[in-house]
Amino acid sequence: MSEPILQVEGFSGGFQSKTGEVTQILHDVSYTLERGKITAVVGETGSGKSVTALSVLGLQAPTFRRLSGSIRFDGTDLTTLGPRELRALRGNRISMVFQDARAALNPVFSIGQQLADTYRLHHGGSRRAAMAQAVDALRRVHIPEPERRARQYPHEFSGGMAQRAMIAMAALICTPELLILDEPTTGLDVTTQAEIMDLVLDLARDRALTVCLITHDLGVVAETCDHVVVMNRGVVAETGTTERIFTAPRDAYTKRLLGASQLAEAAE
16 A cells, blocks of 8 residues: 555644744644545534644644644655745645635636636646636536636636636646645535535546545535544544444544434434
8 A cells, every 4th residue: 555645643733822822723633645535524613624734735824833743745744844845835736625715716817817827837838828728627627618707707606616616726727636625515505515526526536636625514525535534623533434434433522423414414
């Protein structure tokens, strides 16, 4: 078996106040992402799952302070890299799709221009060639009339289409080995959620991507993920294959999460 593409080892950290005091929110977080697999990191709001994911790319809040531990990507400890080295990794080898796609897109530039500019940043080439790549990426994420849509602005896109555009940018315009998705289906209707996750699965298979899905939706996890990391109050409560976590959870918190999910499904 090959080495995991990402290894979070004993990662602890917190937010520093103006007085210099650090309030710790992550406590000895450790988990791995296997190459070519889809791993879900689940937990309630405030569990630390998004802060850990943002720390992979050095995108956590300026007041965040690492207290101990490492985050190794393909053998390199990312916590030792400077801003320039991290920028070289972003998009080229690791990409991230954020929860609010329309907020992540620049409102004053068309969707096509944003994708084309990103393409030129990572691959070079002419503006015309980059725009052709942008239109093709929109087509491949099943956005209808991609030539016309490329001329539109983020406010003209629905939430689902904006999320597709962000996935096109992160997974197609960029060519990463690791794709991190932070609550990509939050706020979308059930049908659109399913379409977005089907798109992610197709891209993961076609491009041999490793995917880290940050979510609280256990239904999505059960249907799409190979492995699960359960976080609770800044601690990893449990890790395992999706089948094992759902059929034989060991931690009391995991059991409560699954029980609450089942109750919610039964009530619908």
